[in-house]
Amino acid sequence: MEQRTEISTLGEFGLIEHLTKNNEIKHASTIYSIGDDAAIIDHFGKQTVITTDMLIEGIHFDLMYTPLKHLGYKSVVVNVSDIYAMNATPVQITIAIAFSNRFSVEALDEFYEGVYSACEKYNVDLIGGDTTTSQKGFIISVTAIGEVTPDKYVTRSRAKKGDLLCVSGDLGGAFLGLTLLEREKKIFLETKGVQPDLENQDYIIGRILKPEARKDIIEFFAANELMPTSMIDVSDGLSSEVLHICKQSKVGCILYEEKIPVNDLTRQFAYKLELDPTACALSGGEDYELVFTIAQSDYTKMVLNEQLSVIGYITDREEGTNLITKGGNKYQLTAQGWNAFNK
Ligand code: ADP
Ligand code: MG
DSSP states (O other), X not given: OOOOOBGGGTHHHHHHHHHHTTOOOOOTTEEXXXXXXXXXXXXXXXXXXXXXXXXXXXXXXXXXXXXXXXXXXXXXXXXXXXXXXXXXXXXXXXEEEEEOTTOBHHHHHHHHHHHHHHHHHTTOEEEEEEXXXXXXXXXXXXXEEEEEOTTOOOOSSOOOTTOEEEEESOOSHHHHHHXXXXXXXXXXXXXXXXXXXXTTOHHHHHHHHSOOOOHHHHHHXXXXXXXXXXXXXXXXXXXXXXXXXHXXXXXXXXXXXXXXXXXXXXXXXXXXXXXXXXXXXXXXXXXXXXXXXXXXXXXXXXXXXXXXXXXXXXXXXXXXXXXXXXXXXXXXXXXXXXXXXXX
């Protein structure tokens, strides 16, 4: 039988020590990490970027189909993604967890395996956190700290008329992965014993369970001296993110449906469920791609990266926020996408 160690055998401090005993510090900016009332960091003249995100069991994740290791990984990814969306480099994280007695030391070890794996991948130091109990369920709060050379940060508010609207990678996959996992969960619960049919759907399942943040894109910008005029990461769906940029920059936009990048595997699965792939990309969310705007003069730099697509352009605010469909029709973008799922 799998080993189960009750958390009570370690106690709070014993547990913290256990979870962090192999923690390695990678950055000179981490002056003091775990073990005191607070950590100390020194960014040596750079500017500091800070963000926090919470993940709640039953709201943001379902442990029936989410391996704890993936959850640990994703908890870090969603936070470093916000740091990249500011054109900054994440360097430290803190992580607070609350859990009920349903969880064992082994379960938390698995979760931390994912956390440490993401810390390696994204080159961040774990410098602290908090550990407490909850009545029900697992609650995670991660804070990520990043650094950026003074005034190199990119907000949502400086998109200008004529700028090109761009996105990294492809969209809609995470939403379809979630839809598939929810469907198989339902079938499993209703028909006991039926094993889930997840064959050939590794791509979309990976997009929801083990997303990656676009570190590579920020590095590409730096290497090519490309400064986006505005940027945001895709947590809620392309439509909602583009609307945030337009609202905060006080501009409008034209977005072309045919330019929205959707992976073939995502598209095929959408058709199988009779869903519109574009609607999934616009409203799905959780893809953790970067949506950004650049000056037209930076186009020649941007095309050097085949992971980037131009999907439209910025207009005057008076022209509104519009989607041009493949058929040439013009629709107002809404936070739910366009005609979301009842086309
Ligand atoms: P305090 O009571 O002063 O807040 P704690 O006993 O909560 O201190 O935490 C002791 C140390 O362990 C601190 O450095 C804190 O940041 C760190 N820590 C607590 N929980 C975690 C955790 N889940 N993961 C990583 N570090 C943690
Ligand atoms: Mg504490």
